[in-house]
Amino acid sequence: xxxxxxxxxxxVYANGTVALQDLNLAIAQGQFISLLGPSGCGxxxxxxLIAGLGKMTTGNVSWGNPNHRLAYVFQExxxxxxxxxxxxxxxxxxxxxxxxxxxxxxxTEAIERVDLRGxxxxxxxxxxxxMKMRVSIARALVTKPELLLMDEPFGALDEMTRSKLNSxxxxxxxxxxxxxxxxxxxxxxAIYLSNRVVVMAARPGRVVADVAIDAxxxxxxxxxxxxxxxxxxxxxxTTLSMGTDPELEPWQPAxxxxxxxxxxxx
Ligand code: ADP
Numbered sequence: 001x002x003x004x005x006x007x008x009x010x011x012v013y014a015n016g017t018v019a020l021q022d023l024n025l026a027i028a029q030g031q032f033i034s035l036l037g038p039s040g041c042g043x044x045x046x047x048x049l050i051a052g053l054g055k056m057t058t059g060n061v062s063w064g065n066p067n068h069r070l071a072y073v074f075q076e077x078x079x080x081x082x083x084x085x086x087x088x089x090x091x092x093x094x095x096x097x098x099x100x101x102x103x104x105x106x107x108t109e110a111i112e113r114v115d116l117r118g119x120x121x122x123x124x125x126x127x128x129x130x131m132k133m134r135v136s137i138a139r140a141l142v143t144k145p146e147l148l149l150m151d152e153p154f155g156a157l158d159e160m161t162r163s164k165l166n167s168x169x170x171x172x173x174x175x176x177x178x179x180x181x182x183x184x185x186x187x188x189x190a191i192y193l194s195n196r197v198v199v200m201a202a203r204p205g206r207v208v209a210d211v212a213i214d215a216x217x218x219x220x221x222x223x224x225x226x227x228x229x230x231x232x233x234x235x236x237x238t239t240l241s242m243g244t245d246p247e248l249e250p251w252q253p254a255x256x257x258x259x260x261x262x263x264x265x266x
Pocket of ligand 1: 013014015017018019037038039040041042043044045046205
């Protein structure tokens with residue numbers, strides 16, 4: 001049974017923007033799925049509806065486990081500037097009413113899992129962008145979610161930091177057995193991370209392709225340099241620019257109107 005099923009979901013904002021039109025998506029437990037598409041195609045809207053932040057206009061979201069736990073990671077690490085790393089990571093547990101003593105080992109474990117041991121007492125201003133994002137991920141994983149929603153979490157980072165965080169995120173995903181829904185407009189990142197890439201287009205926001213990335217984990221630099229990776233890249237970038245999946249609707253020279261060369265040149 002899928003972990004989450006979105007059926008015929010439509011979202012029209014109050015100003016009339018059709019953010020999503022007839023979205024159908026079944027996400028299985030343990031998948032790492034990327035929502036790939038240009039700005040404004042409704043990716044964040046999908047995450048918000050799954051998180052229960054805001055109502056859909058029509059349609060339905062159903063869950064395999066009604067008592068699911070989810071966590072949300074945003075592009076901005078959104079840390080409390082006056083609080084240490086440790087206090088930032090503890091926040092969701094504190095909000096749930098747990099004491100410092102009851103949460104100590106969970107906080108230590110989360111900080112270790114994102115490789116920030118030794119930085120517990122630092123303040124956000126003392127950390128790099130990549131380290132702030134690690135704190136943000138630790139704050140998500142301290143709640144032991146089954147589903148992690150990530151909205152362009154690495155979009156503001158430099159390429160080296162992004163690449164390191166991508167591979168660390170995959171390690172965590174394998175350790176924690178999360179289901180991850182990852183929003184990005186970066187094709188390389190989507191292919192490297194995911195076992196499934198859902199491509200969306202804008203106006204109205206809709207799904208235009210659903211591509212399985214059949215490469216084993218752990219993923220390595222060799223995968224990034226492989227012919228398979230290049231083929232996925234080509235397919236996804238064509239889908240993004242044309243708004244249709246070339247492998248579903250193969251483009252044939254015969255589809256062109258038959259205008260003789262000489263006439264076309266005139
Ligand atoms: P993406 O995450 O792919 O950039 P969004 O889900 O943020 O796309 O937005 C989809 C569309 O809905 C865009 O055209 C955006 O301008 C519009 N939109 C998003 N939020 C609101 C809102 N609160 N009110 C009106 N329009 C919105």
